[in-house]
Amino acid sequence: MFGLLRLLARFGAVFLFLFLEGICMYLIVRFNENQKAIFASSASYFTGSALNQYQKVTRYARLQKQVESLQKEVSRLENESWKMYYLDQAKTDTARMRLDTLGLVPVYSVVEAQVINNSVSGAKNMLTINRGKKHGVSPPMGVITSNGIVGIVRHSTEHFSSVMSVLNTQTRISASVKGKGYFGSLVWKGTDPRHAWLLDVPKHNPVHPGDTIETSGFSTLFPKGVLVGVVRKRWVPSGESNYLIQVELSADLTHVNQVYVVKNLFRKEFDQLEQLSANE
């Protein structure tokens, strides 16, 4: 105690100097636009390059897993690619249908992307991916992995986009029970990164634990039939007419790396159509 006092008496002025300069620095960065901008950009320059270096190192460690998931993804896409086409000519003669002669127009195209920043611990989690306007990514677009949905693109810059994760309390995604067709909104209530909740499914529809949940395709964000997860628990809260369904997400968002941004090539048209009906 005595030593501390002696230290203060000896260097009190130095501490006071540092303290006052600290206040000044705070004022400068807080209230002066130029200095604030320089401070912010230098800070993000340092953190940004640090994040990038970190990614470079960890990417190697995950290379093997990534290759495997890519191979799986390629074969899945090959198998299911017909789902992503829209028959442009209304031909009914399916017997002679051939892809090249029928004029098939794709509805969705996907842009592959790497996750370069991710959080799962907060209530409003976001991801950053390394694709932006330059690659045709612009909000809103759905983001998926080979085994589930990831989130929705919120902002895009030239080379990067921020994605509102499924694990964000503001995200609502239309999802349905596979093979049965009744649908609801998928939301997340914070805290548990493995589980989300499906709301608004009326209780007269039978839903059982183990049922698969997929996207409903009722928006331009996700195609129909992208895997979301599996029903774990479901019950009807007293006094309500809808199920509360706990869904175990199939995509592990704590380890997501390779993702695909889903572009709906007809989005403009859909938007125009909805605009027309809204104006009526």
Place this chain on the structure above:
Amino acid sequence: MNNPIIRQGLRLLFFLLVQVLLLKQIPLGPIGPFYADAFVYPLFLLLLPQRTSLELLLLLGFGIGLFVDMFYDSWGVHASASVFLAFIRPGMLRRLEPKGGYNLNYGLTIQRFSLNWFLRYAAFMMLFYLGFYYSMQVFSPVFFLEIIAKTALSFVTSMLFILILMLIFNPLD
């Protein structure tokens, strides 16, 4: 007028008024691509007697700087520079100690020392002050040349005004 605290208070008020009402309003330049500023209010910190404690100097520098910042709309920039000025004052005085040593009660003025000594003292202090001030104003080492240029230009104008004030009033303490 014999109470030193009242005398110093009036002097401070006068310097601050000259600074924010007169010198802030006169645009000096552009000289080349730069505008020069003139600062005389640090003179108050320079003139305080040797025995003034460092803590008091720091607090005065902080308060005066913030007051000037209010008028220049540059929160913290002047304050940080004048706190720095107060901090280096004792060290600078040790370096410039004249042969006979100091009398702790004397103000650091031309009358108590000499024109030569005072000019050296004021010049070194103002160089540090202006260098720190423009570093904080520009806030990035990228604009190193701009900091140097502004410091040099403002050094000339500030020293000119300081010299004029000192010669007109020529205070004893």
